[in-house]
Structures are given as structure tokens and as C-alpha cells.
Amino acid sequence: MxxxxxxxxxxxxxxGQSRHPQRYAEVKALFEAVDAGHLQAVVSIYALQELCAxxxxxxxxxxAPVVTRLAFHELLGHEVLIVPLLTRMDRIVLSxxxxxxxxxxxxxxxxxxxxxxxxxxxxDEHYREIADRLPCLTAGEVLSQLADESSPETRxxxxxxxxx
Numbered sequence: 296m297x298x299x300x301x302x303x304x305x306x307x308x309x310x311g312q313s314r315h316p317q318r319y320a321e322v323k324a325l326f327e328a329v330d331a332g333h334l335q336a337v338v339s340i341y342a343l344q345e346l347c348a349x350x351x352x353x354x355x356x357x358x359a360p361v362v363t364r365l366a367f368h369e370l371l372g373h374e375v376l377i378v379p380l381l382t383r384m385d386r387i388v389l390s391x392x393x394x395x396x397x398x399x400x401x402x403x404x405x406x407x408x409x410x411x412x413x414x415x416x417x418x419d420e421h422y423r424e425i426a427d428r429l430p431c432l433t434a435g436e437v438l439s440q441l442a443d444e445s446s447p448e449t450r451x452x453x454x455x456x457x458x459x
Contacts, residue, residue: 297335299407301417302345321434
């Protein structure tokens with residue numbers, strides 16, 4: 296499974312432990328699954344820019360540069376794939392495929408589609424607008440799908456194992 300990580304997932308991992316402990320635990324477990332190679336995770340330059348803006352908006356001016364650097368250091372220590380911005384033509388074409396009220400979310404959906412992601416990991420309700428075209432799941436929902444895919448019942452429905 297290949298997932299696109301929306302900025303909400305990134306900020307939960309980096310800053311959500313005390314304010315959103317349940318969501319933090321889900322996102323932390325998702326990153327552990329990524330690092331263990333159980334799924335691929337994509338992070339775009341758009342998400343990195345939004346993470347930087349989050350740090351500058353939520354921390355004192357004198358601390359924001361250091362907090363931003365430490366946040367990037369923590370994030371990039373994980374096995375995530377960093378992908379570039381959309382081309383001008385991609386933005387034009389894919390904006391029609393993913394019409395959304397919030398244009399800042401639209402570029403994330405278009406990037407996830409371009410990168411052939413199976414889902415977007417997000418806690419942002421705006422993504423429901425495109426859920427019929429690209430699944431938008433929480434980290435917990437992705438982890439449940441991974442567990443289902445690796446369960447013995449799922450494997451047995453795929454055919455006999457080597458031992459049978």
C-alpha cells in the first residue's frame with residue numbers, strides 16, 4: 296500500500312502528543328509501519344511548506360526557525376518519499392479531476408493521484424469532497440487495512456499457502 300501523508304498527519308506526529316493523544320498514537324504507529332517497510336509513504340513539498348508555516352504560526356518568532364529545523368529533521372529521519380511540486384500542466388489538468396473548495400488541499404489530492412497513492416492519510420474533513428475518487432483515511436483506518444491484509448483469513452482467501 297502506498298499512502299500520501301497530508302500535513303495534518305505530519306503535525307500530529309510532530310506536535311500532537313499532548314493535545315491529541317489518540318490520533319498521535321495512530322500516526323506514530325503508522326510511521327513505525329512505514330519504517331518497517333509495511334507500506335510506502337509520500338510527502339510532498341507542499342506538505343513541507345505547510346509544516347514550516349505551522350511552526351512559524353504556532354511558536355514564538357525567536358524559536359520558530361529552530362523548531363522548524365528540528366521538525367524537518369525528525370520527519371526526514373523516517374522512510375518517507377519526498378516528491379516535487381506539480382507542474383503547471385498537472386495543476387491545470389488535475390484541478391478538474393479534484394475540484395475542492397480549499398485550493399491548498401487540492402494540490403495534495405492531485406499530488407497523491409500523480410504519485411499513484413492508494414489513499415490520502417488525513418484528519419482534514421475537506422478531503423471528503425473527493426473521497427469517491429481517492430480514499431481519504433485516518434492513520435488508524437490505514438493500520439486496520441494493513442492488519443486485515445496480513446490476517447490469516449485474508450491470506451487463506453488468496454489461495455493455498457506453500458504448506459498446503
